[in-house]
Amino acid sequence: MSLSPSYQSIFSSFIKSPVSTPAYIYSNQKLIQNISLFSELTKKHLIQVHYAMKANNNAQILRMVKDAGLSVDVNSLGELTQAMKIGFLPSNLIFAGVGKTDSELELAVKLGLKTIKVESVDELLVLSEITNHLGISANIGLRLNPEIDAKTHPYIATGLATSKFGIDKRDIDQIISILSNFPLLRLTTLDAHIGSQITDLNLFVDVFTFLSNQANFINKKGFSITDLDLGGGFAIEYDGSGQSTLPELDTLFSKIALLNNGAFKISIEPGRAVVAxxxxxxxxxxxxxxxxxxxxxxxxxxxxxxxxxxxxxxxxxxxxxxxxxxxxxxxxxxxxxxxxxxxxxxxxxxxxxxxxxxxxxxxxxxxxxxxxxxxxxxxxxxxxxxxxxxxxxxxxxxxxxxxxxxxxxxxxxx
Ligand SMILES: Cc1ncc(COP(=O)(O)O)c(C=O)c1O
Structure with a gap:
């Protein structure tokens, strides 16, 4: 097995001055390397990166993500609170999750988050009641179920027709008609997250194509969707070598930039590839x-x-x-x-x-x-x-x- 230099440093530091076990030990150097690769992507391809903090919510790691100019994707009140404690601005945060509670949605609206991702007709109706009651508008994203097989473990495949995640294509018309009646809900984003540990990066091109077609279709009905969020899921090699799909992301996003031709702002939500x-x-x-x-x-x-x-x-x-x-x-x-x-x-x-x-x-x-x-x-x-x-x-x-x-x-x- 060829071990990454970062593991070799972890081991020699541990041998030099052992800490009591069991313990998680992170490599500062590897974290910087991974986070920098994502911040390079933001600079080169103008991709917005929201680190999926469900992968690891350690405060120090979040600080490093923040210092590199990236933002985060949160999935619960706990993650939202932790992100704000670290100093991420609410206006840069994305709130995702298939089962947000009423109080979580209310807080998200009051804080004016960048995007509240909606995953069902029911959730949209609750959100419309909350915004009406508060008299505050909210930027929302629709997480669509693209029915794309991520070719990964079934527990982490989230874009299949039968997954609990995302809005079924058959519900899109109803969602659009609800949105037309609630001007306080501002539809800015379409999103899909098809799974985790995805090794076939071409699937992200399929996700982009699906989302941009849907956005063009919906915008023709008088909406102004500006952002497409392709989710996370970039794989790593679980072999101690430190390899991941990160070096291939440059090529992937050049390809997507050509297809997009400046039509939409593109964002991603990597978790595993930042920290695993x-x-x-x-x-x-x-x-x-x-x-x-x-x-x-x-x-x-x-x-x-x-x-x-x-x-x-x-x-x-x-x-x-x-x-x-x-x-x-x-x-x-x-x-x-x-x-x-x-x-x-x-x-x-x-x-x-x-x-x-x-x-x-x-x-x-x-x-x-x-x-x-x-x-x-x-x-x-x-x-x-x-x-x-x-x-x-x-x-x-x-x-x-x-x-x-x-x-x-x-x-x-x-
Ligand atoms: C909505 C969403 N975005 C992003 C991620 C991060 O995925 P990964 O850690 O594979 O990059 C997840 C994880 O399951 C997720 O559910």
Whole structure:
């Protein structure tokens, strides 16, 4: 396996001054590299980039995104609050999500967000009531279901005819007639997000063509759609090499610019491609054992810290840190302490023989890992560190079990 230099730096910094495990460690250098590639795109192709913070909502990463002049796409009140705390201007924020609550929509209208994405006729009607009641207009986008197969894992394919996401083509006429009657709802954007971990970038050309045809059709009815949002979904190689589809985005957006010919402003919402290959989970081997013909390395990280292997069958490369003298290679299931057979971080992983106290790194763990972490089995959320110039800087504290339980408690005298 050819490891990216950023992982090599993470490992040498960890060996030099280990932090307590399990922990997420991010590479400052790789984050800068990925974020810069996207800010280059904004400069060269005038693409607007809204980082999908559902991939990773760490405050330091968001600060880096903001400092590079990019904005964010939020999906809940929590993400909206976090984005504003970091200093993103509401007028640059996009609010997406198939099930926004009434109070989330009301807040989005009051804050004057850049775009509120609407995903159903029902949601549009609720939004029209809210804007009428408040007497405030709102910029809205329609997330359409383009019925394009992203050719990815079914759980992260979101543009199929039967997905819960987006507006069915058959509902577009009804949406248009509702919009004609509610001048406070200003339709500015058409959007589609067909899925995640998309390796065939030509699908984004199909998305662009679909959206621009729809926008031209709708604009003929007296609307002024100015923006097309092609969503996120750009893939990375889950092999520890640091490779992603990013270098190909330049060619993709040159192609789209030719087709677009300045007709619409184009935006994208990358998440995974910004963060996935910037982080390793450092974990310690607690025990090893052999049950039947299976060798297990039982580690202190778990499915609660990276649910992707159990949820999607994702394969993250796992390597041993500071191997010392080379020993026999064995095949292990790397499993956590949680009471589920689905609690594994890697299956059939070849590692030089493991023993209690060895350290392993689960690579490419920057996207949909800490953001999807849970407290199952009452496990505290892990700390996060940034590896910068050979030092590990804490950027999120380990959840303190006592404080956490205290905050949950409601005094009850019954
Ligand atoms: C609406 C929307 N935009 C953007 C993204 C980011 O996708 P990715 O992380 O694959 O780039 C997602 C993720 O599922 C999404 O649902």
């Amino acid at each position: 290959n910037t982080c390793a989970i450092l974990t310690r081997v607690l025990y090893t054992k052999t049950n039947g013909d299976k060798n297990f390395a039982i580690v202190d990280a778990a499915m609660t810290d990276n649910i992707r292997p159990s949820l999607y069958g994702s394969v993250h490369p796992i390597v041993k840190i500071g191997q010392g003298s080379v020993s026999e290679t064995l095949v292990y299931d790397v499993v956590g302490p949680v009471c589920e057979s689905g609690d594994f971080l890697g299956e059939d992983v070849s590692l030089s023989q493991c023993k209690r106290g060895d350290f392993l790194a689960i690579l490419d763990s920057g996207a949909y890992t800490s953001a999807m972490a849970s407290n199952y089995n009452m496990r505290p959320l892990l700390p996060e560190y940034l590896e910068k110039d050979g030092c590990l800087i804490e950027i999120r504290r380990r959840q303190n079990v006592n404080e956490w339980l205290e905050n949950l408690e409601i005094p009850y005298e019954g």
